[in-house]
Amino acid sequence: MNKLLSDFYNRDTLEVAKDLLGKKLVHNMNGEKLTCRITEVEAYCGITDKACHTYGGRRTKRTEVMWGSAGYAYIYLIYGMYYCLNVVTQEQGQPCAVLIRGLEPLESIDRMAFNRYNQSLSTLSNYQLKNFTNGPGKLCQALGINKNHNGLNLEGDVLYILDDHITDFKIHQGKRINIGYAEEAADYLWRFYIEKK
DNA sequence: TGAGGGATGGCCT
């Protein structure tokens, strides 16, 4: 199973977004590998994309990671309470990223249950199971990802993505979520997801 | 099954 390297991320953002579907996201927490399959992503395409944090060339302390090389984690706080995980794409100076919006848990799921609800997996309600990792804030909570992971190199051993060559799924696309402020960019079909079984 | 509202804090103007 191959770890994705910078040449994978250093490509067109829409292509990287689509290609991330079905891959395995791993957070190595003190040797315990919390692993999920990526099921939903959104592309944010740099200074011409009104929904992107770097639209118009905005370059601040927060967005600095996006201005760097591909293959790094961009993590930010949203609504004062939740974190969102992005993967930086394209060559340095083109500040683009892919937001990870949805995951399917695979390994160390009990640890994720404690991260999310401070409960063991077997005690979770159907409601909790259904809403386990199906949102950007939820999945960061489940994986134990926070601000400290901002700027991590995805070629390292803490946070990385594996290709196990799963291809038996269909890719759907739609409008990105919750970016109504972005005017015409709100209509771009830059959200990609795997059909639910 | 879906809508509605509160929590909550960094970022940017």
Added chain:
DNA sequence: GGCCATCCCTCAC
């Protein structure tokens, strides 16, 4: 001071 790439619970239906 207002805006947010969100979540979760409540309350109708």
